[in-house]
Amino acid sequence: MKYKLGDFVRFVDEKMEGYVTTIIDDDMIGVTGEDDFEIPVLASKVTTVHGHKSTAVESQAFDEVKANTGDFDTRGIYLAVASDQRIASVVHFYLVNETSFQLLTALTTEKLYKFKGEYAGIIAPKSATKIFSAPLQDIQLWPVFNFQVVFYTTQNIAINQPLILKETFKAKDFSGTKTVVPLIKQQAWLIRLDEPELVLDAEKLKESFFKPAEEKREIEKPVHEIDLHIEKLRDDHQFLSSAEILNIQLTAFRKALDAAIVHKLPSITFIHGVGNGTLKNELHKIVGKHPHIQTFMDARKEKFGYGATKVLLK
Known part of the structure; x- marks a missing residue:
């Protein structure tokens, strides 16, 4: 073929x-x-079609990559799913490498116990490469995606462990807001493949084990609608930067979501507003991969417009 x-x-x-x-x-x-x-x-x-400009973003071979003398980024591997600019029903899958490593990457699909190698190659630092295409309307027929990623650099940097992932995509994975992905120069649904490292403070962890029972606070049952507008969370919001505001809003969101799960609420609604879509996009990325969430959707449009998300819990 x-x-x-x-x-x-x-x-x-x-x-x-x-x-x-x-x-x-x-x-x-x-x-x-x-x-x-x-x-x-x-x-x-x-x-x-000869001369047709490919939508792929070409990667570089080992000997073409110049050593990066600045900060070395060890994490930041994403799958960007973007609609074709000519045929809207077709989506292209890009492996986006925001790390400073070269990535030796392979994609194998699996369907009905049959395996097929779809892509194998080198993805340069700070670049992206198209690895798969499919009709979006046939999402229920898509195969299982098996990713294997090995990290490589000539610099004196401790390498990451190889990344081996199996992903099965569902419609809810593409119900969130698209975001602009600079490395492919278009909007796409962005799915992170390497989760940020979890750094544990051993002393604080030890203290939590030996904390007296009377010091442990009971988790309060949340209300069914959580307003994440910064003026509802902080009185001094006018003195905060955009990054600080987003961090406060995400902290409040995670706290309310955890409380809803603990109290086994059937659903909870987060009012995030419309704005530039940053907060909504961050929320959708979190709930889209959360193991305790069944699905999520825009809340009642007649009440919230497009400024709220309803989360259904398992």
Whole structure:
């Protein structure tokens, strides 16, 4: 099979063109055109469109990467899922490397106990590469994604442990707000693959074990609607920076969410406002991967507009 997912092709016998969105077998592929319909076609009946500008962001080989003499970033690996700029129903998956490591990356898909290598290559520091494409409307048919990432650098830096992940995507993963991803120069749903390191303070942890029972506070049951507007949380908000405000709002959000889980509430609504979408986007990233959350959605639009999110708990 000379074609791969994401290739832009033209039909030999018809005036049609589109992206390869399915590899059916060694002879058949699925091509999605501007009408958003996928057409099964013999691979021999299409040809690559020469000169078509690929949507992939090319990575660099080892010997092309210059040593970074500034701060060395050890974390920041994301999967960006972006709509095609010509065919809205097709989405492209980009592996985004915001670290200073070179990433030796492989993607293998799994469907009905059949495995298929989709991508293998080197992703340079501070770059992104397209690794997969698929029709968004067929999300329930998407395979399981198996990621393997190995970290490499010529600098005197302790390497991270290899990253091995298995991801199954659902519609709720793409119900949140898109964010601008500078490395691919467009908006996309952003999913973090390497979670930030959890730093534990051993002394504080030890103290918590031996804290007298009377000092332990009972977790208060939260109300069903939590207003995260900064003026509701702090009286001195006019003296706070944007970063400080966001941190305070996220802290209040996590505290209320944890309390709702502890008290086994069926749901809880967070009022975040519309604004520039930063707070809403951060909330959606957290609840989208939370093990105790069933799903989330915009709260009653007639009451909140688009300024609140309702979270359904398991």
